[in-house]
Amino acid sequence: MKYKIILSILTFALTTTTFAQNKPGKQPNGQLLLPNGWRLSPAGRSLPLGDLPLNIQLSASGKLLAVTNNGQSTQSLQLIDPRGEKLLDQQELKKSWYGIAFSNDEKKLYASGGNDNCILTFNITNNKLGVPDTIKLGAAWPENKICPTGIAVNKTNTRLYTVTKEDSMLYVIDPASKAIINRVKLPAEAYSCILSPNGQTLYISLWGGNKVAFYNTTDQQLSFIKTGSHPNELLLNKKGSLLFVANANDNSVSIINTATHKVLETVATSLYPTNLTGSTTNGFALSANEKTIYIANADNNCLAVFNVSTPGSSKSLGFIPVGWYPTNVKVLNKKILVSNGKGFTSLPNPQGPQPAKKVDNSGYQTGAINSRDQYIGGLFKGTLSFIDAPNEALLKTYTKQVYANTPFNNKIAATASGEKGNPIPRRKGEKSPIKHVFYIIKENRTYDQVMGDVAAGNGDKSLCIFGKKVTPNHHAIANDFVLMDNFYVDAEVSADGHNWSMAAYATDYTEKTWPTSYGGRGGTYDYEGTRKIAYPRDGYIWDYCKRAGVSYRTYGEFVSDGETSKANLKSLEGHYCKQSPGFDMEVKDVTRVAIWKHDFDSLLTINAVPQFNSIRISNDHTSGQKKGAYTPVACVADNDLAIGQFLEHLSKSSIWKESVVFILEDDAQNGPDHIDAHRSPVFVAGPYVKRNAVNHNMYSTSGVLRTIELILGLPPMSQYDAAAVPLYDCFTDTPNLQPYVAKPAEVDLEKRNVAANKSAARSAVFNLKEADAAPDLDLNEVVWKSVKGEDSVMPAPKRSAFVILEKKKHDDD
Secondary structure (H helix, E strand, O other): OEEEEOOOOOOOOOOOOOOOOOOOOEOOOOOEEOOOOOEEOOOOEEEEEEEOEEEEEEOOOOOOEEEEEOOOOOEEEEEEEOOOOEEEEEEEEOOOOOOEEEOOOOOEEEEEOHHHOEEEEEEEEOOEEOOOEEEEOOOOOOOOOOOEEEEEEOOOOOOEEEEEOOOOEEEEEEOOOOEEEEEEEOOOOOOOEEEOOOOOEEEEEEOOOOEEEEEEOOOOOEEEEEOOOOEEEEEEOOOOOEEEEEEHHHOEEEEEEOOOOEEEEEEEOOOOOOOOEOOOEEEEEEOOOOOEEEEEEOOOOEEEEEEOOOOOOOEEEEEEEOOOOEEEEEEEOOEEEEEEOOOOOOOOOOOOOOOOOOEOOOOOEOOOOOHHHHOHHHOOEEEEEEEEOOOHHHHHHHHHHHHHHOOOOHHHHHOOOOOOOOOOOOOOOOOOOOOEEEEEEEOOOOHHHHHOOOOOOOOOHHHOOOOOOOOHHHHHHHHHOEEEOOEEOOOOOHHHHHHHHHHOOOOHHHHHHHHHHHOOOOOOOOOOOOOHHHOOOOOOHHHHHHHHOOOEEEEOOOEEOOOOOEEOOHHHOOOEOOOOOOOOOOOOHHHHHHHHHHHHHHHHHOOOOOOEEEEEOOHHHOOOOOOOOEOHHHHHHHHHHHHHHHHHHHHOOOOHHHEEEEEEEOOOOOOOOOOOOOEOOEEEEOOOEOOOEEEOOOEEHHHHHHHHHHHHOOOOOEHHHHHOOOOHHHEOOOOOOOOOOOOOOOOOOOOEOOOOOHHHHHHHOOOOOOOOOOOHHHHHHHHHHHHHOOOOOOOOOOOOOOOOOOOOOOOOO
């Protein structure tokens, strides 16, 4: 088996870490800045799609293109004229997820009904979608957990095959009678399926199993071939002799000989020869002559182009820039069609989340404003790119542009930005005077909500509801150490937020499934170690510590509560405090810190405090105005006091002289911010941290992780932390051992919600047992009203691309 690496075709001066400061969005050179610090310069023409398009399918003649939009807000099915590049029809769907397939005669379109556990059948007449019929696989969620994904139909339309991601099953169906002919158990969650030209073999990608299944439609036998991590999209050549498999977690495509069931070669699709995850290969298409394959790299925002005319000897040709998070590719004659899952940029939401003027008796907004579409989770409006297949010269230009869009390369992965003598090393093997890292994860606040009243920062006081009176310790830490007002989380919600916070990456499973559950369409919260398919390929930061021999311990993060607490990851077994709770709004944060103090003191006595400590202190999430629960102000103030007590206790210990504390939110979804909804408060404290400083540099979640890795001698976990700017500019080589003294609470920490108002009624039905199980828009509104008054209107947060600051000079040694 051969392994092909894409190399740069052109020698190009790359911008690698930071950029000249510009306004968010479109830049003078035509590029667009994205929330994660990468850039876009999409080739071709475009057509607006719906919320998070995951799949596109061409009809047999190529006259029609179907699109399924599976985001958090409005889900829909669209019918498009791919030649005329125009929308023909669309229907809103109650629930959907990924699967779509035309009948061979183009008279029917089948679509997954998602967690309604059904296949929707649409008749197509005069390029319009009819009222759908339903093929039921079982009762809807939560009674049954099925969720059909990929769909395939034979040429005579007598058999329909669908695979599932919840019960890991293949369903064989007679579409005429809607009868289920057979159910075949699969060894892991499935993603896609495709029929061989003769209809004798159904190929199934086992998304959670790192293999492809071959199902013989005659004798109903299964066989398997090992692929890379997270196989998703499948593609056959016209003869059916070659099967292409996209491996999202390996940045690669497996090319399989279907006759011998052998992998001929694996082509790596990343922009550089790297083993780091982060390209997220998840779609492809062959040119009409089958000599060229176009491969979608979701997280690199590009297509990798290969010459595959000689099986087993594929050659890299270059890259094509596309939109944000491309999910699928098709080719029609010499036209390349690409679904960009998140469109072209982060969007503003000028009308939300906030109450509309008209409110019904339950307290919910009514009228013209669709609040779901104004929520951050529903802002990723997809696009369909139409790109004329480039000649060699244009492909070279496109390739150059793709490299200009990415901040990652192998040089920056090996040697981070920094400065000589700084406590933050720049490369592996360099030592830091800091030996112990304490990494505190909080829940869901924006910068303006907490720090908007700080005059030295870029805040909006009108949006500040948890200012200095509520959070005196947050303000004191920022004042005593470093105020950072240009920090952005890499995530949108807690589902991907805890993964970004602990791995600098969220897998394609995480990115593609959280919008369903956050949109109230069923699904469980399986994103903190409770489901293996959500794991990054090489694990989380604790796994990296384990492999590197770095001692570690977690307090509540990736821990499940019950009669006895349980570590959600194997690597955390024996490395967690059993008394520390996970996400539990019934436990006060000062209690969490008291538990940590006891454990810390015990370890300190035997000189066994770990080098890396992750601590969940998360009551700033709040319970809204749920009657009997602590008020939002009390929750945030409790969180503030706990942070202060933590820092005071550590700073008065014998290891303070070689410690550092990082404090951040896993995401910033619960409120408005006048710069961007991803902007969030971040804090760093320790003897080697600068005092009384203000830092306006742009930083990210991945940048905090990069800083931690450099201190502990860990390698980057993904292309994102490898490319991120460490927080070295917040540190000094001259330590200040002055301890921190916690500021007492200035509000009543025991105050409970007692009002019997509309917000209380809304809060009463919130699910507060899991992170983000409560409807976020509603929670935002009731928290705002609890502080500003029941009749107040919350200002709209601003959504946009990010400012990236000017590159700093640094030593090369």
